[in-house]
Amino acid sequence: VVFSLLVRMTRRLLAFQAFLLLLVAFASCVELWEPQTSAHVMRRDEKHPKSLPLRLERRRRADSTLSGSPECRQDTQIPTDNFALENETNRAIEIKWVGRKGESILALTTQVRSIFTPFGQLKIANPSRLWRWDTSSEKFVNMSDVIAGEAILDFGGILQSPHDPDYIILIVFNRSKIHVSHNGGKKWQPIRLNFSVHTVKFHPTYKNYLMAISSTGELYVSATFGKEWVKIRGSGIMSFYWDLGEPKALNIYAAVDEKVQSHAYKFTLDKSLPPNVIKTQKIYSGIYRLLAIGKFIIVSSSPQGEKTPELRGLNISEDGGRTWNRGRLPESKLEDHYTIVDASEGFIVVHVAKGGSSTGTLYASDGSGAYFNPVLENHLYSGPLTDFYKVPSIKGTYMASVANEDNIIQSKISFDRCGHWQFIKADPKECQAENIADSECFLHVHSTYSASQGVNISQGILSNSNTKGLIIAHGNLGKGLKYDSIGVYITLDGGYNWRRILKGSYRYQMADFGNLIAAIPATKKSGGVANTLFYSMDWGVCWHKTQFTLNSDFHLTGLLIEPSLTSLSTSIWGYLERDNIWRVVFVDFTIPADRKCTSDDYEIYVPHIANDKQGCVFGQRERFSRRKNDRICYNGDGYDPSTSTELCPCTAEDFECDYGYKWRDESSTKCIGDSDFDVTSSMYCKPGQSVYNKTLGYRRIPGDSCKGGALDRFISTQTASCSSSGKKQVGIVTKPPSTGSRNGSKSGGGNGGKVAAGILIPLALIALIIGGLFVYKKYFKGGGEKKYDYRYSMLSQTEEDKANLLDDLDDEDDFKS
Secondary structure, three states: OHHHHHHHHHHHHHHHHHHHHHHHHHHOOOOOOOOOOOOOEEEOOOOOOOOOOOOOOOOOOOOOEEOOOHHHOEEOOOOEEEEEOOOOOOOEEEEEEEOOOOOEEEEEEEOEEEEEEOOEEEEEEOOOEEEEEEOOOOEEEEOHHHHOOOOEOOOOOEEEOOOOOOOEEEEEOOOOEEEEEOOOOOOOEEEEOOOOEEEEEEOOOOOOOEEEEEOOOOEEEEOOOOOOOEEEEOOOEEEEEEOOOOOOOOEEEEEEEOOOOEEEEEEEEOOOOOOOEEEEEEEEEOEEEEEEEOOEEEEEEOOOOOOOOOOOEEEEEOOOOOOOEEOEOOOOOOOOOEEEEEOOOOOOEEEEEOOOOOEEEEEEEOOOOOEEEEEEEEEEEEOOEEOOEEOOOOOOOEEEEEEOOOOEEEEEEEOOOOOOOEEEOOOHHHHHHOOOOHHHOEEEEOOHHHHHOOOOOOOOOEOOOOOOOOEEEEEEEEOOOOOOOOEEEEEOOOOOOOEEEEEOOEEEEEEHHHOEEEEEEOOOOOOOEOOEEEEEOOOOOOOEEEEOOOOOOEEEEEEEOOOOOOOOEEEEEEEEOOOOOEEEEEEEOHHHHOOEOOHHHEEEEOOOHHHOOOOOEOOEEEEEEEEOOOOOOEOOOOOOOEEEEEEOEEOHHHEEEOOOEEEOOOOOOOEEEOOOOOOOHHHHOOOOOOEEEEEOOEEEOOOOOOEEEOHHHHEEEEEEEOOOOOOOOOOOOOOOOOOOOOOOOOOOOOOOOOOOOOOOHHHHHHHHHHHHHHHHHHHHOOOOOOOOOOEOOOOOOOHHHHHHHHHHHHOOOOEEO
16 A cells, blocks of 8 residues: 555656656746847847836826927938848847947847756857948958867957957857957957956056956966966955056955955066066955956945954955045944945945945045945945936946835935935926926936836936036936926036936937937837937937938937947947848938038136036046037047136035035035034044044045145045044944855856765655746736835726726846944
């Protein structure tokens, strides 16, 4: 009887196991496409990705329309050149502009399929194809023979030197080989590696110097742009960086796992061929993570003297690891964790989460990176999703999203390097037109988080260092972000004043230093099909329409221009539904621009002129040359927008609250003591200091260069002796990840834990059951844990609008610890 029961149970188990195997085999036919990670990487997908489930409501979406007066809208036909990448059906394409002035283009096509098997996820890559735009023959040339049918990495497979756009590297999919070019892709040299390359980084100054980490955590350096490689460290590399504080030096900072503990090292190389390590220094012992950004080296570690390894704090060096300062962040708690969001302007901005929440507090440091103060509460940072944005077109301006007490997401902007934050000012006339009360009418900008929630925006914020004061973004008016009422907004003065230039969702680009704006409608109703382009030569006041293709089934995937935005031409990328072949359309706006600008066509633009200080920000006033709005001409080669810079006398706006102090309120420039933080004299003393400057509650904003004026009112010249008495220095503390390793998770391979497993049928069956349920829930049910509960402004609507919403819903190296 027992034997008969065992036989029956075995048969049932085997039948259930066979069912799960069939389920997994069916799931292996589902192709999973990784998310887009670059502005110049495009994919051709058959279905729109399914958005996260949300409890949101909204009104009926309006079709995309033009703003501006009707009398200045014109239909014109601009000459275009249409090209097809013959027989090219790979689904992803990555674009690089090459040549000294971006006059040529490299296009790399790839296709990688992810399938599930009983033994895990498997990736299969199709042969890649390489195309190059030939300026002499004016056509795309298939150069795939130089890579001999090999598959190139689909993301990050084509690398371009930041110093010379003609220096290109292709990384083969199996990571054991690279192809290099020194002339913009005209000729290539294959190089077989004796290691499996994981990540490559370019030296900040010398274009021939590269360093790479292998898939097993080894560190290599090349002084010949990849032709020859030298091993610097055998294994255990967790992270690695070139020295940005001394960009002409050959210094490398690396976090190294040495099994018992991880340490921070500094490797100094000579300039011989091949390079040799002439000095190895252990600059910090017992770390969890390391980051080198700007002039700072930052490590997370347990506070010295602490016996509990769960505690962590920031340690910062601004002199190459010779001396270290403990990061002083008030209101630190054990369950907090932090993320460095920026450190490129001479100070550090840190997001401190509240007990694992998706919101937290932004802290900004002083120029030394040691003393932090809170600058923005309820900042939204959900995993890798953040709307924190440094505006490149105007110095010191940042944008971010916050969640209010009702969890409605709102946009804020700072004009003084994160010192003060405010809502984004909306045009009162537009508020009145939409019947929104002035007290609730602000502009809220859609960015990364909105895209992750299925909001119909085709791209985020657009700005460039060559387009002084210009910012373009999708947004809406009201008390918070919405799913509908979306438009395209522009500011010409760096964010002080905005106006709507387009209604609906668009792909947009700027050209000729911002003189030209091109836009293509991107509504969900169109399904990505487009054949009409709108353009404006006066920053969105008047719009003109041109048809860029006669095909009615052109699926738009990208509207691109060379990265410096200096050209007068733009390229439109897509494919035809009938054949799925990649196509590109070049549009040259030289004809509507009519003529090259002369000196009479320009005026002087002063950034931050709207701040009642006549443009004095960070102690200086900058002046730029910019084309007048009513002149239709192009800048062309040789145009230089910069003119002059002058120093300003010091005022209250040149200072921020010192460590242990805070603003009296959001609109105040007066600092008061922070009652939540007990400051002692020892906290102002850095290692090795015997005296420190007494504080009046203020410190100079990092990078500020004002002179005279009210300087003595804010900065004390009195000194005091450093004392060993007082409370222990306070730093932010967090729990390390529960990974079974003292040092937390490690990137780049390293020496991970080894798991011994016996092959037993019951265990294998349990694994198959769990795997089958996971595949069924995630990929067939569309399930998965809901990670976000923040919502957009809710609006009244009909049941029909709710149904439309449901129909539409069906249709990421940060330093963290």
